[in-house]
Amino acid sequence: MSQNQTTDAATQGADQFQAAGAYSAAGVTISGLHKSFGDNEVLKGIDMEVAPGEVVCLIGASGSGKSTLLRCVNRLENPNAGTITVGEHEATHPDVNLDAMRRQIGMVFQQFNLFPHLSVLENCTITPRRVLGQSKAEAEAEALAQLDTVGLKHLSDRRPDQLSGGQQQRVAIARALTMKPQLMLFDEPTSALDPETVGDVLASMRKLAEAGMTMLVVTHEMGFAREVADRVVFMDQGLVVEEGPATEVIGSPQQPRTQDFLRRVLNPLAE
Ligand SMILES: Nc1ncnc2c1ncn2[C@@H]1O[C@H](COP(=O)(O)OP(=O)(O)O)[C@@H](O)[C@H]1O
Numbered sequence: 001m002s003q004n005q006t007t008d009a010a011t012q013g014a015d016q017f018q019a020a021g022a023y024s025a026a027g028v029t030i031s032g033l034h035k036s037f038g039d040n041e042v043l044k045g046i047d048m049e050v051a052p053g054e055v056v057c058l059i060g061a062s063g064s065g066k067s068t069l070l071r072c073v074n075r076l077e078n079p080n081a082g083t084i085t086v087g088e089h090e091a092t093h094p095d096v097n098l099d100a101m102r103r104q105i106g107m108v109f110q111q112f113n114l115f116p117h118l119s120v121l122e123n124c125t126i127t128p129r130r131v132l133g134q135s136k137a138e139a140e141a142e143a144l145a146q147l148d149t150v151g152l153k154h155l156s157d158r159r160p161d162q163l164s165g166g167q168q169q170r171v172a173i174a175r176a177l178t179m180k181p182q183l184m185l186f187d188e189p190t191s192a193l194d195p196e197t198v199g200d201v202l203a204s205m206r207k208l209a210e211a212g213m214t215m216l217v218v219t220h221e222m223g224f225a226r227e228v229a230d231r232v233v234f235m236d237q238g239l240v241v242e243e244g245p246a247t248e249v250i251g252s253p254q255q256p257r258t259q260d261f262l263r264r265v266l267n268p269l270a271e
Pocket residue numbers: 037040042060061062063064065066067068069
């Protein structure tokens with residue numbers, strides 16, 4: 001029963017997210033993106049579009065450049081060539097206001113990066129207080145509203161090490177949402193989790209998608225991609241090989257490299 005209660009809390013309606021967040025979604029346009037590390041050309045000319053409010057799942061083998069692509073979008077990496085726009089910001093323009101642009105982008109990683117010495121609530125208020133200049137009361141009200149959307153308001157006094165991995169990841173999502181982002185980037189958010197905690201994280205992400213957030217999600221969760229993604233993009237060796245509706249790319253992939261990748265992901269024991 002406690003399992004069900006947790007799941008119920010994590011899957012309450014999308015309207016709750018909207019009430020807490022009131023999102024205005026930003027789109028992303030990537031064209032001709034190249035990125036090398038020394039001699040290693042990791043991104044070889046990527047064109048990709050995520051419309052405002054759209055959910056795109058990015059799939060592909062390890063090393064194909066998925067994380068590098070995400071990191072270029074908020075300029076944690078500097079591209080060698082190409083352009084990226086996020087909402088009204090041209091990420092690749094020399095005069096871009098990186099602070100303003102990054103405030104619109106929430107990022108959730110495989111590792112949650114919560115501050116271990118702070119409570120869940122403090123983890124969710126520290127950045128809005130420092131960066132947005134919110135008062136303690138204002139930041140706490142917003143943080144509790146976001147923690148409620150991921151079903152964790154009742155654990156706001158806990159420290160991260162008192163939570164499961166899945167709960168910590170939901171805190172990381174709530175923390176990102178307190179900054180009122182217009183785009184959320186997820187880089188394998190469930191890959192480090194115990195299997196039984198994955199579902200509640202995906203449920204929170206689905207709810208966020210239903211609330212209209214623009215989401216670019218690197219994931220190996222094909223069930224999530226099928227169910228939640230508007231589009232799936234398959235990358236291999238620094239190039240987009242195939243993209244389209246999830247039912248097409250996952251259900252009946254056309255390219256041999258996509259077929260091979262999905263065969264290995266969906267049926268790891270096969271020859
Ligand atoms: N900071 C870096 N310095 C050097 N090489 C890197 C760096 N980040 C990524 N790479 C290389 O880029 C390639 C793609 O990595 P990555 O974007 O992490 O792929 P994926 O997320 O699809 O597994 C890999 O060969 C990786 O070793």
